[in-house]
Each structure stands twice: as C-alpha cells, then as structure tokens.
Amino acid sequence: MSEAREQETGARAARTQGARTTPSRIAALRPAYRADLDAGTDRFFAPRRTTCPWCSSGRLTRRLRTTDLLQHKPGRFTLDRCADCGHVFQNPQLTPAGLEFYYRDFYDGLGEQRMSGTFGGRGAMYRSRAEALLPYDPAPKTWLDVGTGHGHFCAAARAVLPGTSFDGLDFTDGVELAAREGRVDHAHRGSFPDLAPGLTARYDVVSMFHYLEHSTDPDRELRAAHRAVRPGGHLLIEVPDPESRYARLLGRWWLPWLQPQHLHLMPVANLRRRLNELGFTVVAEQHAEAHDPVDLLAAVWLALDHAAPREDAPWLPEPPGALRRATRTALLLAGVPALLTATLLDRLAVRPLSHRLGLSNAYRLTARRA
Template identity: 30%
Template sequence: MNELVRTFHSDVHGEQQEQIPCPLCGASDGETVLVARDLIFARPGGYSLLRCKGCSMQYVNPRPTGAALGAHYPDDYFGYSLHEDAPRFMQPFLRAMARGISLRRLGYLEEVAGPIGAGAELLDVGCGVNRLLECIKEERGVVGQGLDFKPEIVEYVRSRLQMPIEQGELASAGFAEGRFDTIFMMEYLEHELDPRAVLNEARRVIKTGGHLALELPHIDSFAGRFFGRFWWNLDIPRHLMFFTPETLRQMLDQCGFELLSVKPFTLPLYIGMSMVQALGLRHWRKHQALYPVLGALLSAPTLPFQFLLPEFIFVVARAK
C-alpha cells in the first residue's frame, strides 16, 4: 500500500496514473522543471518533473501507478541484460566493465565503512543479475542476500549463480529485524514509488551502526541541468525520485540514518549518451548498437574533463 498517493487518473495515454504530494515534506506546490518523454523505449506520453517550492525535492507527478509501472520494465531493460546474450566479441568487454563498476562500489563503501569482514550480513535491494554480490563473494568471501522483483532474474540468480535471493519488494520480504550489517541500494531508490517506506524498512532490518550504501543519479549535476529532458540518466518514468545530497540527507535523517559521505562520480560514456539524445537519436531500443558507439565517440573529447562532470553520487549512511 502506497501511503503517498492522493488521487488516481485512469487511462492517460493508455495507462493508470496517480498524483502525489511532495514525497519529502508533503506539500503540494511543486513547480514544473521539465516535461520528458521516455527516450529509451519510446512509449507514448510525457511526464512532468516537479520541484517542491518548500524543500526542493524533485519528483515525477503525476506518474504511473505501481500496477502500470511494470510495463516500463521490459526484458531488455539494462538491469536485466546478461553478458551471455550479448555478441560474443562484446562479452569480455562487458564483463570487465561490470566488474569495474562493482569494485568501485565496494571501494567507495569500504573507504567510509571499513572492510567487509567474514560473516558480515549483506543485502542488495534491487540486485538485478547480482553482479555486485558476486564480486563481493569473489573478493571478500562473503555471500550476500539478493532481492529483486523480476521473477526471471531471481530464477537466474538462484539456479545459475546459486546465490540466495528473494523475489519481491523490501517491505514484503519480511527479513528479521536488525539482521543486516550493510544494505546496498545501487541505482535503486530513484525507481521507488515510496522511498520513505523503503528507507524505514531498511532501518528496521539493519543493525544499529550498520551501513546503508546508495548510488543515485544527481539531477543538479552539470549534465543533469545542461541536458535537461535529454539527460541520459533522467530515464523517466522508470526514475521517479530525484534526490540531491541535501534532500537525501533530510529523508535519511527522518528514517533513522545519518548521512556520512557523498562521493560524486561518473562513467565516461554517460555524457556521450546524453549528447546522442540531444542530437536527435531518441529511441534507444531501436538503435541499441548505434547508441554506445556514437556515445563513445562523442565522449572521447571530454575524457580529460571527466572529473568536472560527475552525474552520479555514491552515498554512505549509518543507522542511528
């Protein structure tokens, strides 16, 4: 049950939508920042991104209902792609890139929280094909718990990787109180209909003093502001909540977490992908091969300036 929802609209360009107040402060006077279309799968309709006049939280409103949201996560969405399904010559490159991303996440967490010790209880919420927990198993010998709502992915992780995973949402998973030392939410919270409920449940199942690691797109970054509705990491309407370090700090605080550190970072390809969309190529599914090639070419001249262009944040918080 989503406590945020105020009103429902039926059949807006073919889907059920709902209207919400500000997810952070509850006010209803958001101003429109931009109206964006789904540039990845080119589904119909536009979505308004609002900024709360009181607290600056940015969120999509109105938005698809929970039931309507599933249609925005087809099988070829990024989080579900398997390296085995890519052309053979691409596979070593994809594996190396995925491993690099996981090692970076592990490194950022350990910088703040210290090394993951033997016997640590880990949870990755929205784990997808479980690359992070696989990497931590290899590097630290610790087998973490996965959680994802996509049944096909859960089956893959269970049968092929033989790692523990639950299917569903954090709220319904019913993990024991205070079970986990560390919870990961990598590129997850921006997808959530009710981030406060998720953080409250995370606080219930994490030990006091445990660490919560979050990775999120940063809409007030240079790229977010410059590219606006063509920003690659906008990804509306799969992304519904856009936090800044300050709005995230406030919500974490209200849910029993103390924000410890915010690390801005980027991947070199991101800026090129935004350029591709701004230049007019706007249907990722139709041009899946062209996007990364063009994106890499356009990104190349920006390589010396990557440190100026972070468009993601990696946040570590401690359970109070």
C-alpha cells in the same frame, strides 16, 4: 581467459543469439501490446499531485516534459520540482499498470540479454562500490543488495570481500537466476518493504545502488533498510544527482532522467536529513567516485536514436519497411564520429574534473545505523 574478456565474449554471444530470435519474438508479443494500447493509456497514470511527496509543500514547478527515449513506448512524462526542498518527482506518477507496461521487456523479456550484457561488463564499477565500505567495515559477514537485478554487483564484490555472504533482493526472476548462477547466496524476490519484517537486523550491510529512484515510495524503502540493517551496520545508497549541472545543460537528453522509470530524484541534502531522522549517521558522501562517465555519449545516442526511424518493437503497429531500416542504419553510421568524440570527452576531459565542475551525475552515501 580474463574476466573482462569472458564478459565481452558472453555479451557478444547473447547479442548474436538475440538477433536470431528477436523478429519472431516481437511478432508474437505484438497482439498483447496492441490490446494494451487499444485500451488507452490513461490507466497508466495516477491523479496528478498538488503537493511535494517529500516535504508536502505546494510550491511545485515543472522541471521537464519528455517521452520514453529508450524504448519509445507511447506516452508523455512530466517531472516536477519542489521549490522548497528541491525534490524532483514524476507527476503524474505511473500506476502499477503503468509500471508493468513500461518496465515490460526492458530488464526482462526482449531486453534481458541486452541488459545482462550491459551490467555484466561493469565489474570495475561494482568493485569500487564494495570498496567504499572498507574504511568503515573491512569484513562484513552478511550483505543484502536491494534491486540486485541479475546479481552482477554481488559477483564482482566477492573479489573485494571474499569472506562476505551476499544475498540479493529484486522484484523480477533475475534474482532467482542470480542464485542459480551462484552470484548471490540467497535470493529474496518481492517488495523490500513487504519482505523487511522477515529480515530484521539480519545484515551487516544493505546496499541500494540506483534503486531508490525507481521506488514509488522512497521513505518506505528507507524504513525497510533501517529494519534490515543490524545496529552498528551500514547502508550504502547511490542515486542520480538532480543537482548535477548536466541535468540543466543536457535537458531531456540527460540519461539519468530515465523516463518513465525514475519516479523520484532526491538532492543529497534531503537524503542525508531523512537518514539522520531514521537513526542513521552519514559517515561518507561521495560524488566523483559515483560518477559514471557516459553523459555526453548517452546524450548523443539518445538524440540520434530519437531522430532515426524506429527499429522494430512489439508496441509498434507493424515492422518497419526496408527503406526505414536503411535510413536508420545510414543515420546511425553518420553519427559514429559524434559518438566517438563524446566518449573521449566523457572519459578524458570531464571525468577527472566532474565533481569540481559540478557535473557528477550521481552521489553515494554511506550511513551507519546507530
């Protein structure tokens, strides 16, 4: 069986198993969520900033106000933009209690099987990320993937770099699962800045693929990366591009806003400058190669999902009734032609011209430590 077919079959089995177990699991989780919400959501938000966390400018403007369009947990979230450096950040930012609440059951718990199936089926993208290093180091001995999740990137990258030892680092127990499944050689669980002193100059390569935008303090993460990369080694970073034209054209329906999880979105010039200040030299900047052709499809899905009655979730007071479930199914089925059209546009019309049109939704930097 081919790798792609194995992944597809595994994802389908996981979804089937999840469908059998989800109703009872939701019911079991509902009292804890109810207690959290009864205590109020104010504790989920830190005091509002009056200065930019990247350059300290006080010239802030509102960039976006939205809700949780994926899990539909209660709350409203604001992104501000610095008029001086262009940094976009969540303001007010989530507190540790808020991060725990809004991340809960997204990558783990109820969402673990769904996300594992999603990430496990992206082997081609993962291999292209590993191939980005080849012109600068064709045979690194050690690689640390920060924010590795379940280690799917590391598993796919072995096909590109069979002689490389891949370690993974993450907050969640997914990284320990990755080690048990053999996707990573060693699992580091915890905060990268806290673990970095024990990883000093250990790695030829450190990667942060769609990780930095989730961090509460990107500068601490970058300094941790500088510590973990050996002199002459490389750092690979891939993040959403807040300067993408899609960010303006699609508004709140642009998936990379991903509220409330994405806390910081950095224009590429800002990140290049900070890397240089830390002692890195940027040797490659890629936009088209980092683009994930899902913007229109995701926008249509988010709008449909927002308009339809909610599916059952433990943060809802009670399960939806039969009429609401039927209405949701009918609306989503009616949206299938729009979803198919959006998919074709994403892949066939926009993807080949994404960078030329300024529509790339992400960028990738490869930097060498001096």
